[in-house]
Amino acid sequence: MTQLSFWGPDDQRSPEPRTGTTVTLRLLITVKAAPNPSARHGETVCVGALSVDPGRRSWIRLYPIHFRDLDDDNKFRKYDIVTVDALPAVQDQRQESWRPVVGSVRPEHHLNTGNARRDYLDPYVEDSMCQLVEHARAASSARSIALIRVHDVSSLSITRHRGWTPEQQAKINGYLSQLDILDDHDRAPLQAPRFTGAYRYRCADRRCRGHRQSLLDWEFVALQRRLGGLTDAEAADQLRTKFLDQLCGADRDVAFYVGNQAARPQAFSIGGVYAPRRPTGRHRLRLSR
Known part of the structure; x- marks a missing residue:
């Protein structure tokens, strides 16, 4: 059984925005899926969340998130409330799908208790x-x-x-080859x-x-x-x-x-x-x- 791409596009391509205008979403993070191989970033993560903006309560899918590449200030946990700039994902017919702007995730606070989450x-x-x-x-x-x-x-x-x-391994190998040429960081393969x-x-x-x-x-x-x-x-x-x-x-x-x-x-x-x-x-x- 191969690792499935939970909620993310199955071909791992990053969707293009429908418009050039970003929207700031305020979200409660509910899902961080296991990472999958990516030729461009080594690995990508699909995130599920609930919009907590008044008047825009809905489920949201964020993809791709390059979690290991995020600065510490941009990293987040399950049940964090965050804001993120994002665009609707044009290559994905699912209306919940959004493409986040890299580096725009801003954690606000964490919901520690079950009652707060409820x-x-x-x-x-x-x-x-x-x-x-x-x-x-x-x-x-x-x-x-x-x-x-x-x-x-x-x-x-x-x-x-x-x-x-073989397709997933080829993505990992391609990413490592890019690192050898363009980057001096020691990055372990996924x-x-x-x-x-x-x-x-x-x-x-x-x-x-x-x-x-x-x-x-x-x-x-x-x-x-x-x-x-x-x-x-x-x-x-x-x-x-x-x-x-x-x-x-x-x-x-x-x-x-x-x-x-x-x-x-x-x-x-x-x-x-x-x-x-x-x-x-x-x-x-x-x-x-």
């Missing part, structure tokens, strides 16, 4: 992944980002990553993650017969790096503990940030888990394994 995000949690897929199959311009309530989770499968495809992951779950739609979607969360890959000294079995167990037992535990109100691919609008992946702690006495998520 105030922004709970109104946007919806029940039906099934309906989202149906609409995407019917029209490529249908809504492509959502926060989907999870009824129950049956499994998190973790398998060995097969490594970069390494393929050790594992891929996929959830099996049912959304809150009464018709739901189940979904299987890849997990493309930056945090899922980052944890793998920290588990490098463990065997495959031990590392996989730690990943399941974090992303299944803890984040999808009975004490959480679980929803998945989902986004689709430009070339295959009906194919959605999970960019991250929204898992605020459940108030005492509320109905509990069923974790069925």
Whole structure:
């Protein structure tokens, strides 16, 4: 299984702006997808966010973000509120897609608590992944980002990553060749993650017969790096503990940030888990394994 390009253009080309006028967006960062190879920048990251501007509340996709190239003042975390200058992405039919202006990200503050995050995000949690897929199959311009309530989770499968495809490796090699000629920085090539992951779950739609979607969360890959000294079995167990037992535990109100691919609008992946702690006495998520 190759690493998918979560929310970003599948051919990795940077979209051109529809106009020459930039717009300043104020956003709550909700997703940082795992990086993918880029011939121009070595790696690029796709970011999902919720606009928090009054009168412009909507989901936003920012691509490409060259995260390792950002100055410290421009770097941001999940659940940061930031401003960024951006333009609509002309090569992407998905209306949520914007192209950020390099170096324009300005973090304001971080939402530390679950309650602070709930105030922004709970109104946007919806029940039906099934309906989202149906609409995407019917029209490529249908809504492509959502926060989907999870009824129950049956499994998190973790398998060995097969490594970069020849096309992805060629992008990495091309970028390193550029560095040799134009740059004296010592830049390590992007390494393929050790594992891929996929959830099996049912959304809150009464018709739901189940979904299987890849997990493309930056945090899922980052944890793998920290588990490098463990065997495959031990590392996989730690990943399941974090992303299944803890984040999808009975004490959480679980929803998945989902986004689709430009070339295959009906194919959605999970960019991250929204898992605020459940108030005492509320109905509990069923974790069925």
